[in-house]
Amino acid sequence: MEKTDDIKIKRGLDVLNSHKDSKLISHLNSCVHCGLCAKTCLYYLTTKDERFIPARKVELVSSIYRRYFTFTGRTFPGLVKARELDDKTVEEMVDLLYGACVMCGRCVQHCSIGVDIEYVVRKGREMLAEMGYVPGSLQSTVKAALETGNNMGISYEDFVDTVEWMEEELQDECNDTEARIPLNEHGKNVLYTLNPREPKFFPLSISAMAKVFYAAKESWTLSTNMYDVTNYAYFSSHPGEAKKIAQRMYDEMHKMKAKRLVLGECGHGVRSNRWEASNYIEKEFPFEAITSVELMAEYIRDGRIKPDKERIKDTVTLHDPCNLTRGSGVIKEQRYILKNCVNDLVEMTPHGTDNFCCGGGGGQLAMSEYNDRRLKIAELKIGQIRKTGAVIVATPCHNCIDQLIQINVTYNLNVQIKTLAEIVADSLPV
Amino acid sequence: MTWYSWLAIASLAICLAGCIYHLIRLIKLGKPKDYSRKSGSPGSGIIYSFTGAMNPVNKESAYLNLPTYIAGVIYHMGTFLAIILFFVFFFTTTLNKMITLPLVLFLFLSAIFGTGILFKRVTDKKLKQLSNPDDYISNMLVTGFQAATGIVLLIPDASYPVYMVIASLLLLYLPVGKLKHAIYFFAARYHIGYFYGWRNVWPAAKHSR
Numbered sequence: 001m002e003k004t005d006d007i008k009i010k011r012g013l014d015v016l017n018s019h020k021d022s023k024l025i026s027h028l029n030s031c032v033h034c035g036l037c038a039k040t041c042l043y044y045l046t047t048k049d050e051r052f053i054p055a056r057k058v059e060l061v062s063s064i065y066r067r068y069f070t071f072t073g074r075t076f077p078g079l080v081k082a083r084e085l086d087d088k089t090v091e092e093m094v095d096l097l098y099g100a101c102v103m104c105g106r107c108v109q110h111c112s113i114g115v116d117i118e119y120v121v122r123k124g125r126e127m128l129a130e131m132g133y134v135p136g137s138l139q140s141t142v143k144a145a146l147e148t149g150n151n152m153g154i155s156y157e158d159f160v161d162t163v164e165w166m167e168e169e170l171q172d173e174c175n176d177t178e179a180r181i182p183l184n185e186h187g188k189n190v191l192y193t194l195n196p197r198e199p200k201f202f203p204l205s206i207s208a209m210a211k212v213f214y215a216a217k218e219s220w221t222l223s224t225n226m227y228d229v230t231n232y233a234y235f236s237s238h239p240g241e242a243k244k245i246a247q248r249m250y251d252e253m254h255k256m257k258a259k260r261l262v263l264g265e266c267g268h269g270v271r272s273n274r275w276e277a278s279n280y281i282e283k284e285f286p287f288e289a290i291t292s293v294e295l296m297a298e299y300i301r302d303g304r305i306k307p308d309k310e311r312i313k314d315t316v317t318l319h320d321p322c323n324l325t326r327g328s329g330v331i332k333e334q335r336y337i338l339k340n341c342v343n344d345l346v347e348m349t350p351h352g353t354d355n356f357c358c359g360g361g362g363g364q365l366a367m368s369e370y371n372d373r374r375l376k377i378a379e380l381k382i383g384q385i386r387k388t389g390a391v392i393v394a395t396p397c398h399n400c401i402d403q404l405i406q407i408n409v410t411y412n413l414n415v416q417i418k419t420l421a422e423i424v425a426d427s428l429p430v
Numbered sequence: 431m432t433w434y435s436w437l438a439i440a441s442l443a444i445c446l447a448g449c450i451y452h453l454i455r456l457i458k459l460g461k462p463k464d465y466s467r468k469s470g471s472p473g474s475g476i477i478y479s480f481t482g483a484m485n486p487v488n489k490e491s492a493y494l495n496l497p498t499y500i501a502g503v504i505y506h507m508g509t510f511l512a513i514i515l516f517f518v519f520f521f522t523t524t525l526n527k528m529i530t531l532p533l534v535l536f537l538f539l540s541a542i543f544g545t546g547i548l549f550k551r552v553t554d555k556k557l558k559q560l561s562n563p564d565d566y567i568s569n570m571l572v573t574g575f576q577a578a579t580g581i582v583l584l585i586p587d588a589s590y591p592v593y594m595v596i597a598s599l600l601l602l603y604l605p606v607g608k609l610k611h612a613i614y615f616f617a618a619r620y621h622i623g624y625f626y627g628w629r630n631v632w633p634a635a636k637h638s639r
């Protein structure tokens with residue numbers, strides 16, 4: 001690891017010293033070290049490693065805050081274990097804040113005080129990002145997004161080829177040569193966005209959503225210029241880079257003159273565009289941004305699509321992406337969709353706002369440095385899925401899909417993993 | 431007035447000044463600023479944060495650690511009681527016999543729980559690693575304050591000076607150590623209530639869980 005220097009340390013400390021409001025000092029001053037958050041965190045539960053207790057992650061950041069910004073920490077550092085921001089601290093921060101937190105926020109809702117642990121972890125990551133310590137693999141994903149417009153570096157030609165191929169699939173499926181996947185059409189009702197994993201690895205989820213749009217007779221388009229719903233700088237927590245990516249989506253909406261920005265099935269993509277983006281660019285969106293989950297629920301509610309639940313007889317369970325439930329308040333809609341599209345829905349225990357992360361959140365899937373840990377912490381999800389006896393695991397997030405596919409193989413789970421659009425499309429008798 | 435009364439009053443003034451400093455800082459930094467379009471109600475989220483979200487049935491930190499949680503609740507109730515009695519003692523240390531005994535018993539019980547929490551902090555590996563001297567000092571000051579309050583109720587004349595010294599130490603330490611969570615607890619709960627309320631995550635009763 002590159003050594004710290006005065007400039008880096010100043011950059012890191014500036015993060016703790018710049019306050020938009022009273023949130024940061026509230027959360028940095030309130031942990032009472034009761035340790036009762038330990039059993040809420042999948043890292044601690046699966047490894048029993050004390051370093052992974054949520055409070056230890058908070059402590060790393062707050063001990064630096066105390067050292068430099070409080071009377072007690074400056075005068076009697078030993079009394080409050082106030083820490084210098086030095087090489088050792090940075091190394092520990094990288095390991096715990098990037099490598100041992102999926103930013104799921106589960107601990108936050110159960111903390112005895114109400115410390116926003118996930119927010120403090122994000123602030124710690126922001127310090128590291130400003131100092132230049134983002135893990136290499138994560139930073140290269142951010143770099144690809146900044147340089148090519150999508151985090152997988154997919155070329156324009158490849159993207160268009162894939163979409164055309166999926167359009168043919170759609171036409172076959174709907175038995176209609178007029179069925180289309182529109183590209184770059186201005187003034188539509190919906191600008192739809194994707195996780196770049198879709199054109200790269202799972203193109204059928206694009207045709208599945210296109211089938212839903214077709215059935216709902218939606219006026220929609222994709223943009224070849226900006227279709228990437230993800231913002232990996234949200235995970236690296238570099239505000240400048242996150243802002244650039246957020247601004248691009250904002251500008252594209254204006255250019256395309258669409259009415260609604262529909263965020264594809266990607267938990268952090270939803271969170272970073274629906275909530276964080278306005279704060280990155282410091283502007284309220286003048287357009288509506290909703291998730292494809294909410295949109296599909298709306299179609300069913302309004303009778304625009306009529307799923308036939310008899311078409312999916314297998315037992316289905318739902319994996320809740322943390323950023324959709326705890327991060328965005330989208331909790332009922334996915335259940336409403338599934339209740340209308342499948343015959344037998346079995347919930348995991350716990351679920352909803354109490355769900356456990358699949359293990360792939362917080363940018364873990366983009367950080368190969370921590371692959372072993374990522375697969376280990378999935379044990380909880382494996383246990384939850386097994387208990388449901390489900391044959392299909394549905395989840396409205398391509399990051400979760402990727403992790404679930406990997407653990408399905410690693411742990412011999414033998415289930416099918418599907419997006420919600422795929423479930424809805426399968427249930428449509430078009 | 432006695433020297434120990436002066437000491438306690440001076441400590442109380444310093445404590446209040448310290449707490450006001452923290453409060454003013456919080457108020458000056460202000461309310462959360464969120465540019466995103468809200469989908470819920472921050473007000474309802476804040477109310478839920480102080481009510482439903484604090485319900486032990488909804489908190490793993492409570493129902494998965496029930497003995498510690500109950501000990502903690504009683505310990506905090508003991509602290510509130512001791513603080514009320516601190517102000518009462520400026521007027522009288524002799525209370526009606528009917529209420530003295532239950533108060534003493536409760537204060538001693540809460541001091542025993544406080545000692546138990548301290549014991550857990552010293553013996554539980556994960557808690558020990560998380561703790562710093564401030565945690566131990568804070569616990570000992572509060573537990574000592576509770577026990578001393580109980581003793582004053584039993585033998586006022588003999589114990590009052592020592593009690594006032596313990597109370598003064600506690601008051602002086604409160605704004606600089608971990609005990610300042612007496613203020614920041616409310617700020618933290620306000621902020622998570624606002625955050626989850628804004629995003630329509632809380633109140634949780636709105637969702638099927």
Ligand code: SF4
Nearest residue numbers: 031034035037055111
């Ligand atoms: S439950 Fe909350 S207050 Fe207690 S140690 Fe964990 S983060 Fe700190």
Ligand code: SF4
Nearest residue numbers: 041101102104105107
């Ligand atoms: S946000 Fe999730 S992974 Fe991170 S400390 Fe909390 S429970 Fe653990």
